[in-house]
Amino acid sequence: MKSLLAFRSLFLSQAKGFGLALLLSLVALAAGVALLGTSGWFITAAALTSAGLAFNLFAPSALVRGFSFIRILARYGERLSGHDATLRLLAELRGWLFARLFPRLPLTDRSLRHGDLVSRLTSDVDALDTAFLVAIGPVIAALVIGGTLTGILIWLLPPAALLHGICFALAVVALPAGLVFVSRRAGRDVVTRAAEARAAVLDGIDGHTDLTVFGIRDTAEAGFTDTARRLAKAKRHLARLAAVASLAVQVLAALALVGTLWLGLRAFTTGAIDGPVLAGLLLAVAGSFEATAVIVRSVSKLTTAMAAAERLTAIAEAPPTVLDPPAPAALPVETSLALTDVTFGYGGPPVLAGLDLSVAPGEHVAITGPSGSGKSSLLALLLRLADPQAGTVTLGGTGLPSLAQADIHASTALLSQDSPLFHDTIRANLLIARPDGDDAALWSALAAAGIESFVRALPLGLDTLVGEGGRTVSVGQARRLCLARTLLSTAKILLLDEPTTGLDRAAEVAFFETLHVAARGRTVIVVTHAAIPEGSVDRELVMRGGRLE
Structure with a gap:
């Protein structure tokens, strides 16, 4: 009772x-x-x-x-x-x-199955x-x-x-x-x-x-x-x-x-x-x-x-994964990112051990490596979905635990391999990233993502209904629509987690080339298994054993 x-x-x-x-x-x-x-x-x-x-x-x-x-x-x-x-x-x-x-x-209780949560x-x-x-x-x-x-x-x-x-x-x-x-x-x-x-x-x-x-x-x-x-x-x-x-x-x-x-x-x-x-x-x-x-x-x-x-x-009543500080610091204008001697795990052996990474504002960095090496965990730390057990993560020289989570998420956009298209119009799917965006901004984002011509050819254009999970479009088109949504956001930092999953090699190359041009001026960190086309990023690192090489 x-x-x-x-x-x-x-x-x-x-x-x-x-x-x-x-x-x-x-x-x-x-x-x-x-x-x-x-x-x-x-x-x-x-x-x-x-x-x-x-x-x-x-x-x-x-x-x-x-x-x-x-x-x-x-x-x-x-x-x-x-x-x-x-x-x-x-x-x-x-x-x-x-x-x-x-x-x-994400829930800290990893024993909770998806079906049980539903x-x-x-x-x-x-x-x-x-x-x-x-x-x-x-x-x-x-x-x-x-x-x-x-x-x-x-x-x-x-x-x-x-x-x-x-x-x-x-x-x-x-x-x-x-x-x-x-x-x-x-x-x-x-x-x-x-x-x-x-x-x-x-x-x-x-x-x-x-x-x-x-x-x-x-x-x-x-x-x-x-x-x-x-x-x-x-x-x-x-x-x-x-x-x-x-x-x-x-x-x-x-x-x-x-x-x-x-x-x-x-x-x-x-x-x-x-x-x-x-x-x-x-x-x-x-x-x-x-x-x-x-x-x-x-x-x-x-x-x-x-x-x-x-x-x-x-x-x-489960304890939140992370908590906002009582008096959050102001969001830095400068967008450099740094992870210093970071150790992180999920209760077992550490996934990241003594990791160091520094990314300058506007730099595009690709991180490759085998599955389970800690690439997605690194992005989770940058989004402050979790805090490291040791080491520091900073944005513009300010530790993420000193910032409000809402400010961190407003300055950072994520495109993951699971980023969904909802059963709604293309317009509604894009406006998730920027509710006040006008049609000009939407078309600009679609053009930057290389899918403007496809949407303009549709009878209803932006008001075309996208099936659940994007089933009415191809995998490549769904990825580009998700990229357009990410580009529409005002975030200065873009994090991409396996963004080309499900694409063939030609589509992968085209995606990375589009991203390189469309995200110019923003900081980009992309983790992927795909081979990075030459000239599409400023730096390519390899993750092995929880460290970057």
Whole structure:
């Protein structure tokens, strides 16, 4: 429950909508109980009256119809307002999570799989946003209805009030609390197993070709089947616990009903209560437990919501990889870069060891070397996505830890091998780098990247929709569009990580020649496996064993 309370400010932001849903839920439940009670009294009174023709049928029948309509309209309004508030909460939850996730990227927890992260960003948020509708609201509504009916029993049938109050409290408070206690682990297992299943699906989709080529698809399918079996087992266990609790609620409801009937008959024989009133109270008691039935079914959702909240707060409260200084220094005008005796690793052997590098403003430097030699790690340090364990990294003579991260990122642009094209227009993809860029600036960047003629030939030009991941353009065109986006930025330093991945040799050479001209006057550091065309950079270094040669 503590994990859910961490989100109380977000729930309170939708207090008006949830409050209206709760009020309408109370009205619906009260109308249902009143409908049963009035119907029981009306039918019994009409049957027992000695002057049936003289019995006033109109007022009770009008009440029955009125309570029916009130119940229907209140239930509809509850759904409308509750789901509207829930959808608004969903948007706020996602905004809250992303706002806390971005400063923590890349995540320091390297055991967190991609599929598990996707699961936390989707299904865990979905589980959390239903917590009020399926658990908190029904409990509050049931307590109000049960307390009200117990008060009516104190007035009309005092001997049954205590019995009803005890049974109702056990059904609404004790049993759900006990179910939460015993099903916490089951709810956590369901969320964890579901995340494992989603991760297995993503792994199977991403690696389908390799699994098929190497003939191990059957093994992967067997592994996924085992994961799905564990998920089903966890869900069955949770369902069994809920079924036992539902049975216990029904037993309590029967006990309250039978006990009220027995005590009511004793009161009837002494003349302490009329028959029609007793019949109405019996049906009202039965109706009041309608509010308890949904609670037990909702507790399983509450336990999964609690587990989801724990997983979300684990990400949101993870320590950031780097922190801004309390009083950031001003961003230097001069853009020289220097790494001095830098040592850096990810918890194991150092990837970079005693590395030194100095890059003058406007210089173009290429760094080559085998995979795993630390080239990408060097760029991460220059972007201050991480800090070295030893040594210093400076920009214009000022250590990066003394600068605000926003200033560092504003002065530095990155083009990586994974830089995406989003499912949007070419214009929107470019404006990511410079939201205030006009059409002239966009065409200039496209021209500098050597892809202006291609875009101008498109029927919609800049407003052409690019498919997800750039699937509507070739690999070379996608790379050049990403280069245009990088060039559009006002950053004075450009970092490129394997920018020619997927290109043939002719396209590689053309890309580097374009970059050399387009980025003139800016500092460029490019790490690559590709052979650098002669004259396209000022200096070429080789990374070996965490050092530059």
